[in-house]
Amino acid sequence: MTEATTTTATTSGRPGLDVLGLFRRPEIGAFAGLVLVFCFFTYFGWDRNFLSPLAAASWLNFASTIGIIAIPIGFLMIAGELDISVGAMVPAAKIILATATGFYGLDIWLGILITFSLAALVGWINGMLVVRTQVPSLIVTLATLFSVAGLTLFLSLYLTDTTQLALRDDDTRPVVEWLMGSYHTLQLGENGPTIWRGIQSSVFIWIAMAVACYYFLHHSPWGNWIFALGGDQESARNAGIPINRLKIGLFMLTAMAAALTGMCETILSNSASTTTQFTLIFNTIIAVVVGGVLLTGGFGTVAGIFFGTATLAIVQQGINYTQFDRNLSNLIIGIMLLIAVLMNDTFRKMATNWSTGKKK
Amino acid sequence: MSDRTPVIELRKVDKSFGPIDVLHEISLKVHKGEVLCLLGDNGAGKSTLIKTLAGVHQPTRGEILLDGKPVTFTRPKQAQESGIATVHQFGGTFPLMTIGRSFFAGVEPTKGFGPFKVFDRKKANAIAVEAVQNFGITRIDDGDRLVGGLSGGERQSLAIARAVHFGARVLILDEPTAALGVKQAAHVLRIVNEAKRRGLAVIFITHQVMHAMAVGDHFAVLIRGAIAADFRKGEKTREEITDLMAGGQNMADLEAEIEGYMETHEGHPPPIAQPAE
Numbered sequence: 001m002t003e004a005t006t007t008t009a010t011t012s013g014r015p016g017l018d019v020l021g022l023f024r025r026p027e028i029g030a031f032a033g034l035v036l037v038f039c040f041f042t043y044f045g046w047d048r049n050f051l052s053p054l055a056a057a058s059w060l061n062f063a064s065t066i067g068i069i070a071i072p073i074g075f076l077m078i079a080g081e082l083d084i085s086v087g088a089m090v091p092a093a094k095i096i097l098a099t100a101t102g103f104y105g106l107d108i109w110l111g112i113l114i115t116f117s118l119a120a121l122v123g124w125i126n127g128m129l130v131v132r133t134q135v136p137s138l139i140v141t142l143a144t145l146f147s148v149a150g151l152t153l154f155l156s157l158y159l160t161d162t163t164q165l166a167l168r169d170d171d172t173r174p175v176v177e178w179l180m181g182s183y184h185t186l187q188l189g190e191n192g193p194t195i196w197r198g199i200q201s202s203v204f205i206w207i208a209m210a211v212a213c214y215y216f217l218h219h220s221p222w223g224n225w226i227f228a229l230g231g232d233q234e235s236a237r238n239a240g241i242p243i244n245r246l247k248i249g250l251f252m253l254t255a256m257a258a259a260l261t262g263m264c265e266t267i268l269s270n271s272a273s274t275t276t277q278f279t280l281i282f283n284t285i286i287a288v289v290v291g292g293v294l295l296t297g298g299f300g301t302v303a304g305i306f307f308g309t310a311t312l313a314i315v316q317q318g319i320n321y322t323q324f325d326r327n328l329s330n331l332i333i334g335i336m337l338l339i340a341v342l343m344n345d346t347f348r349k350m351a352t353n354w355s356t357g358k359k360k
Numbered sequence: 361m362s363d364r365t366p367v368i369e370l371r372k373v374d375k376s377f378g379p380i381d382v383l384h385e386i387s388l389k390v391h392k393g394e395v396l397c398l399l400g401d402n403g404a405g406k407s408t409l410i411k412t413l414a415g416v417h418q419p420t421r422g423e424i425l426l427d428g429k430p431v432t433f434t435r436p437k438q439a440q441e442s443g444i445a446t447v448h449q450f451g452g453t454f455p456l457m458t459i460g461r462s463f464f465a466g467v468e469p470t471k472g473f474g475p476f477k478v479f480d481r482k483k484a485n486a487i488a489v490e491a492v493q494n495f496g497i498t499r500i501d502d503g504d505r506l507v508g509g510l511s512g513g514e515r516q517s518l519a520i521a522r523a524v525h526f527g528a529r530v531l532i533l534d535e536p537t538a539a540l541g542v543k544q545a546a547h548v549l550r551i552v553n554e555a556k557r558r559g560l561a562v563i564f565i566t567h568q569v570m571h572a573m574a575v576g577d578h579f580a581v582l583i584r585g586a587i588a589a590d591f592r593k594g595e596k597t598r599e600e601i602t603d604l605m606a607g608g609q610n611m612a613d614l615e616a617e618i619e620g621y622m623e624t625h626e627g628h629p630p631p632i633a634q635p636a637e
Contacts, residue, residue, distance in 0.1 A: 218479075
């Protein structure tokens, strides 16, 4: 009898249900939103070349600065936490790199290492505070947001006497420029078609990171731990998952991703400023939520976050290619966020109901 | 019950948190294939006792014996590795994860080499579904379904099947039926019987006497951190047990009073401030 039930269990392949299966995928909502927004701007931006490589570069470049941070933020949100200190971590990383390399003349690689280390430290502090004090991570990272911002401003003035630092090209190395802070163009042949033009290095970093994180979240055992942690913390602990280390690791990953974005921007623009990026905080959260991640944790996909980031970037940048007033983009984003949340809710319910219904 | 060495035994276990004594000289034995029902009202020390067994707390005095050998657990993981599994009221499963993934949370099967190890979804699903079906839950037949789509009883069963699959010999069930309807509770009780049939030592914590009497071989009533009564199946009636749990107060009378009041007051329980008529 046991064998009979086992065979039915293992061979429950459902031919013909694969199309339905596609609709069950959690990122389908985010993907539909992306297609919708893209079509919208293609139509209204047709005359102003929304489909040109330069327009694509403008929203892709914008997306990459959010996307690199949004993915680890998404991980944190899936694990039931939040990190808003990235708004201060990005300028902090800029200043650290510019101070180390541009002001003190250290080697760029050393500068990057120092920046990453200090970012990891901030992430570790965030994580330790959340794990030890049980204070909601929103408050903890709000505190570190202001602490890091204040410290950045103070140290920048104390060490360099300015809040605007330069990082000249000859301070860095060509390979670092190419990897982190250049505009890339790909043209087939001498007069061939342009595949892409004016794409920042950070776009490639973003895509590479999305691929790596996709593997990490959905195919490695650790990904399972993140979902379990967000689903039910106590059960996850009982299942033997090292939840504290996992959380601290995720906070460190987020801070380092923020540092990476900051460094890319600095190397690209050759300058660094201490201005705290409050909009970035909201942008990352919007990207993640539009991407279908559940605010309360336990649910979400990397593909969804990727689509969510792209959608947000298209709305923010695509508006320049239409007749609409630029200021309307925030209205669109607000509405989009609402629709996305409602839609994701529906898709998630469908996913859960599917599991109860039908085959009895 | 042929093997006379208890799987798990507590000898005069005391537990205090600072100046507050929570458990006093708790002595218990659970044999293979036996269900010990731990009864007690809220605040009787049930949770502390479970946590002590599960390695969350260490006893202040006394000892815990596993297969006759004294053991000390400093971490819950150690207790788990020794085969002591705790299934909590809502616990052990993750609503928005698939059955296969939930089943293997923390102990994921992988395929591939080195850093390229990936979660083996097919294997996880097949094992999870088989383990649950062997417990008689035939409605679960697809490991890709979300746990949130299962009923409360099924989730509880999934958690128990999980614990058994990962080599539990002592199963601690913390109020598994408390939040369930009648049918669902019966479901879980059947699973408990199945676990017993398989030779597990089960510690079943509840304050529902009916549920306890349906599966229990051995009963212990906990009052204010001490064992107030310790008896075997059939030695006491339901009413006697309920009275014991309520600390000697005549519970049956009290229940009858409340029921009487509710009948005459459109189903409202008596107000707390004034004594029931």
